[in-house]
Amino acid sequence: MSQDKRRSHRFPIRQLVDISPNKENFFQATGINISETGFYCQLEEPIDAYSRVYIMLEIPDEDPVELEGIVVRYEKKGKQHFAAIEFSDLDDYMLTGIKHFIKTVAKS
Numbered sequence: 001m002s003q004d005k006r007r008s009h010r011f012p013i014r015q016l017v018d019i020s021p022n023k024e025n026f027f028q029a030t031g032i033n034i035s036e037t038g039f040y041c042q043l044e045e046p047i048d049a050y051s052r053v054y055i056m057l058e059i060p061d062e063d064p065v066e067l068e069g070i071v072v073r074y075e076k077k078g079k080q081h082f083a084a085i086e087f088s089d090l091d092d093y094m095l096t097g098i099k100h101f102i103k104t105v106a107k108s
Contacts, residue, residue, distance in 0.1 A: 008035035011106030017041060018056040018064075019085075026056065029083070034106060036098055038069065038086040046081050049074040053085060057101045065097035 010033040018026040019041075029041040047053070049071050057065040073084040087098070 008037045010035045010040075011102050013039075013106050015105050016058070018058075019043070019047075020054045021047070021051055023054045026054075032082075034098075034102060036087075036095065036102070038072070038084065040082065040084050043081040043083055046076065047071055047074055047083055052088070055085070055087075057097070059097075059101055059104050062100075062104075065094065065101055067094055067098070 012033050013031040015031045017029050017031050017039075019029050020026040027044050029043045032040045032042060034040075051071050053069050053071060055067040055069055057067065059065065067087055068089050069085040069087045071083050072086045075082050087094075090098075
């Protein structure tokens with residue numbers, strides 16, 4: 001039996017998330033799951049593994065949570081693109097925003 005090596009529990013989501021490699025040209029991704037350390041999503045277009053990205057998590061009726069992350073895994077399945085993104089440079093404010101996002105949007 002394989003052992004899950006993830007550091008944080010993942011919560012399933014179906015939320016549109018804005019991602020940008022340069023903080024200017026954002027494109028949408030569909031979040032599949034999220035944790036306090038990263039998330040997995042389906043992308044509209046390919047993205048380079050190990051690239052830095054900027055992420056905007058929208059919380060209904062609140063300011064978005066702005067984060068940075070590193071694409072730690074990219075895969076193409078047929079015509080679909082998927083990426084695992086690990087959050088980077090988290091401070092207490094960002095971590096609080098992620099926890100609030102999980103509580104508000106994620107389905108546990």
